Amino acid sequence: MTVSRVAQKERTRRAILDAALDLSASSTLVALSLRQVAKEVGIVPTAFYRHFPSIEDLGLALVEESLDTLRALLRELRRTAGTDTGEIIDGSVAVLVEQVRHDHAHYAFIARERFAGPPTVREAIARGIELAERELATDLAHLPGTATWSEQDLQVLSELIVGAMVTTAERLLGTPTGSPAEQRVADTARIQLRMMLVGASNWRSQTG
Amino acid sequence: MTVSRVAQKERTRRAILDAALDLSASSTLVALSLRQVAKEVGIVPTAFYRHFPSIEDLGLALVEESLDTLRALLRELRRTAGTDTGEIIDGSVAVLVEQVRHDHAHYAFIARERFAGPPTVREAIARGIELAERELATDLAHLPGTATWSEQDLQVLSELIVGAMVTTAERLLGTPTGSPAEQRVADTARIQLRMMLVGASNWRSQTG
DNA sequence: AGATTGGGTGTACGTCCGTACACCGAAACT
């Protein structure tokens, strides 16, 4: 039984990505050696170069993957969003908790590398988060009651919401699934979102 | 002219701390080698052990220093706090910007190592932030209008405020001093704090 | 004045690192 060459290459590539994600979890990308990854995958060190020119390029591929996961989260949020504000908030936090549990490694990777990764990796993550903020701003613009808002108002609120989401995700990473601590983080996130949405709609309509 | 032994030792220790702070800025503590630090300081590698048993212990010393800086920030916030809510917010953000500029290296260190540092370093930072949250909670309890709040309410609000401060500090680290981007980050922080304080006082008094 | 202490030195080691190079064998192409 012969295996297609492209399929085999893809399989090894995946194994490298998974190994790097796993190994970097206990420290950082910048402390990860090519030889460690190769050993974990079960290939000889030099074979690594058949897939990536360097650990840093591997890191950029992991950023892309992780940002895809983040975008999937935002898509899921849009899909499940109801019309009632309370419904939107409860649903969003529930989805956030669920997704962070499901793709724990990706979110932990972003949290770690956002400030500690190689410069190119940091920039890629920063761009991804900015993009998410802009997408959310256009989403908010289509919500009822935001017709009179300036573009800057929408952008600021988006930054606040994404910032709260990121902070919540980072806090969730430090709590065990189903723990009281997780509950408290979720509760706090709901309160924060409520404050921001309710507060924003009242306060913005007065001053903006 | 002879130099006291303890003074000399302290001087070298400081040089090691400064070198480590400086060198780790371009990556992480875990990617920092004892030899790099020694070379930067101008001592032979083995002399490092006269001051710290390992790079990780050096890291813990840096955490202590950085947390001291953070506590100084909170003290400064308390000192300059007026009675008017708007005054408190504007003053707090101004102090935050100023302090992050002044002790840039310490705040960048915390941001980096909070999720990417060695486990003991991460724990030390997490404990320091929790402590700051608890201290803020007792401060809030002494503010007028919070007499009826439950301890949990105060704790949640503290977490929100500290979380916002940390997020703001991290954003400031990515903007040049006096730039429009810095202005925008400061503006966003003011809005966020206003939403949280105003929102909390209205909403909490209804449900708590 | 003589003995002790301790920060800093210099050498030396085994280990891990990235990567250059020549090579292999089977899938893919002609």
Added chain:
DNA sequence: AGTTTCGGTGTACGGACGTACACCCAATCT
């Protein structure tokens, strides 16, 4: 069927790493 392509192999190198060990000498102690 013959040739080419290419993912993976194995060896080999120079360099950086942590750290053990014996040593030095000036500040400090007695």
